[in-house]
Amino acid sequence: MAVTRSLTDDLAANLGEARARTLAVVTPYDDAVLRRQHDPLMSPLVWDLAHVANYEDLWLVRALGGDATQSGLDDVYDAFKQPRRERERLPLMTLAEARDYGDRVRARALELLHRADLSPDGPDPLLREGFVHTMVVQHEHQHIETLLAAVQLLPFHEGHRLEGLARPRPSTAPDGEVLVPAGPFEMGTDDPLAYDNERPRHTVTLGAYWIDAAPVTNGQYQAFIEAGGYDDPRWWGADGWAWRQEADLSTPQFWQRDGAGWARLRFGHVEAVPADEPVQHVCWHEADAYARWAGKRLPTEAEWEKAARFDPVTGTSGRWPWGDVSAVPELANLAHASLAHPGHLGPSPVGAYPLGTSPLGCHQMVGDVWEWTATDFGPHPGFAAFPYDEYSAVFHGAAYKVLRGGSWATHPSAARATFRNWDLPIRRQIFAGFRCARDANLPGPVC
Ligand SMILES: [Fe+2]
Numbered sequence: 001m002a003v004t005r006s007l008t009d010d011l012a013a014n015l016g017e018a019r020a021r022t023l024a025v026v027t028p029y030d031d032a033v034l035r036r037q038h039d040p041l042m043s044p045l046v047w048d049l050a051h052v053a054n055y056e057d058l059w060l061v062r063a064l065g066g067d068a069t070q071s072g073l074d075d076v077y078d079a080f081k082q083p084r085r086e087r088e089r090l091p092l093m094t095l096a097e098a099r100d101y102g103d104r105v106r107a108r109a110l111e112l113l114h115r116a117d118l119s120p121d122g123p124d125p126l127l128r129e130g131f132v133h134t135m136v137v138q139h140e141h142q143h144i145e146t147l148l149a150a151v152q153l154l155p156f157h158e159g160h161r162l163e164g165l166a167r168p169r170p171s172t173a174p175d176g177e178v179l180v181p182a183g184p185f186e187m188g189t190d191d192p193l194a195y196d197n198e199r200p201r202h203t204v205t206l207g208a209y210w211i212d213a214a215p216v217t218n219g220q221y222q223a224f225i226e227a228g229g230y231d232d233p234r235w236w237g238a239d240g241w242a243w244r245q246e247a248d249l250s251t252p253q254f255w256q257r258d259g260a261g262w263a264r265l266r267f268g269h270v271e272a273v274p275a276d277e278p279v280q281h282v283c284w285h286e287a288d289a290y291a292r293w294a295g296k297r298l299p300t301e302a303e304w305e306k307a308a309r310f311d312p313v314t315g316t317s318g319r320w321p322w323g324d325v326s327a328v329p330e331l332a333n334l335a336h337a338s339l340a341h342p343g344h345l346g347p348s349p350v351g352a353y354p355l356g357t358s359p360l361g362c363h364q365m366v367g368d369v370w371e372w373t374a375t376d377f378g379p380h381p382g383f384a385a386f387p388y389d390e391y392s393a394v395f396h397g398a399a400y401k402v403l404r405g406g407s408w409a410t411h412p413s414a415a416r417a418t419f420r421n422w423d424l425p426i427r428r429q430i431f432a433g434f435r436c437a438r439d440a441n442l443p444g445p446v447c
Contacts, residue, residue, distance in 0.1 A: 022286060160267075178210065
């Protein structure tokens with residue numbers, strides 16, 4: 001007799017996979033490392049572990065009718081009440097305590113899951129089609145990426161070197177730009193399991209534009225550095241130039257001079273900067289300055305999304321650049337479950353995923369590096385906050401820039417072509433790069 005795997009089983013397996021990945025990141029470290037604040041931008045690592053357990057208790061236990069698994073923790077592990085830079089001063093759990101708390105929450109969450117009505121027309125909108133369980137799984141995977149950004153900031157003397165898998169080598173490197181024709185496309189999604197900020201699907205009409213076929217590489221970015229790009233205010237916006245001065249920016253984060261070339265620190269390794277990989281650890285201001293120097297600009301969020309998923313033959317927009325089939329390692333550099341953790345630990349060279357190209361011909365729109373866009377984070381027309389304002393709505397406004405596409409550290413569950421991320425334009429510790437665009441009716445770049 002054929003055994004049909006139920007949605008309940010899938011959700012339980014997804015929760016288990018997320019926790020296994022979280023523990024793989026944190027368990028190599030002792031409590032002294034885990035409870036220390038290594039950088040004001042990032043939490044002590046153990047805070048994230050206890051926070052994901054507390055979030056799960058809120059949404060998969062209490063929101064579904066259970067009592068708190070352990071009282072007195074909500075304030076300590078609430079991301080809004082506790083600024084990251086102050087979390088070291090909190091009464092943090094040890095690793096053993098956080099693991100035990102996570103196990104106890106998980107046992108109760110699974111108990112409730114097995115009794116839940118997940119039908120699409122069930123009485124509780126949180127449970128329909130497994131929405132809230134999918135949300136909690138994505139949340140944990142998003143924190144794993146945050147944990148990896150914190151690990152990358154560990155002092156080198158900690159001696160914690162991580163080994164990533166070998167990255168694929170492309171046979172040809174994509175070059176140049178793709179012309180995206182003028183016209184409408186479907187942006188966003190009506191997928192009930194997507195986050196509120198991706199919904200609803202709506203029509204956006206854009207003029208024609210050119211967009212880079214691949215993210216800007218380290219080699220291209222080096223040319224900007226060598227041309228004095230960091231020292232020429234013509235290329236920078238007013239805020240960007242002020243920040244460049246104040247923060248004394250002169251290279252991407254983690255780069256250092258190595259003779260005539262460049263080296264970088266990556267998860268405890270000092271290595272030559274590979275010219276053919278997408279640049280990462282640049283802030284929005286650096287991306288904006290590079291684009292202006294190159295005679296281009298950053299794409300708007302809508303331009304990015306159209307280039308990533310619009311098929312001009314069918315007139316439809318796919319879930320992924322390559323269509324609607326699930327992400328697998330041959331299609332994109334993401335934190336795939338099938339890869340040994342933690343995957344590649346960096347972007348792959350441009351052109352390494354020819355099978356994952358978008359219908360318009362853009363490479364690596366999903367995976368490798370988050371891509372900064374020109375757009376401030378705001379709601380799609382018809383947006384409705386669900387299930388809580390603090391996921392997206394409180395961040396709407398000019399303070400945050402939208403990033404799209406996911407990075408090598410992003411799990412496929414949080415990287416579809418409608419997924420929206422946002423951050424302050426000065427942030428560099430995230431795994432972010434960019435590609436450039438320009439209006440189709442303007443002359444080509446001069447350099
Ligand atoms: Fe969180």
